[in-house]
Amino acid sequence: MARIADADDFIMNMPEGYETVVGERGVGLSGGQKQRLSLARALANNPAILIMDDTTSAVDMETEEHIQKELKKLDGSRTVITIAHRISSVKDADMIIVLDHGKIVERGTHEHLVVSHGRYWEIYKKQLGMQMGKALGFEDLDKAKGE
Known part of the structure; x- marks a missing residue:
């Protein structure tokens, strides 16, 4: 799921990779990294309904395009509700x-x-x-x- 959210590379570059503690006393993350990590965690839960509220607002257009392309590859067995200000986030809905x-x-x-x-x-x-x-x-x- 981290690959879908375009988070795998930055996670692997953290001091302890997937075992790195993040947060107040751990490694700090940018807004975009937090969003990508949150998306990966949500996808890992495999919900029947996925609500994405401005999920890619803090990432650049290239990263958003990658994430949108990867999300389209999912099996389509879930309902996805996307709340967004960017047209690029919803144009394929x-x-x-x-x-x-x-x-x-x-x-x-x-x-x-x-x-x-x-x-x-x-x-x-x-x-x-x-x-x-x-x-x-x-x-x-x-x-x-x-x-």
Whole structure:
């Protein structure tokens, strides 16, 4: 499960590998490492329903892509509920439910929601623009535009 969560490498590089004590008196972990370790632990329990709440929010896009790809390889015998702000975390879901101020404003597949040009589309455009700006080396798109 650590391989699915992209945690095996950093675990093996810790002083005692899988036996390393982490936490207050042990080795400190980054936010992304904590998330990946938590995901691995949840997967090891093999739950019938897996709820992932911003599970990859503290990892980079490449790591998230790896984790999403590995999760797709699982047997499909479990229900997965993903709560996320990143479109990339939910775009392959069977059903996406979009909330705005606690109310359902849209639902459907990624493809359906993109062509509907609603709230999901607005978030998608914004996130896609941010990704493109970062790929071009702009951390702040307003500065890149000269504003």
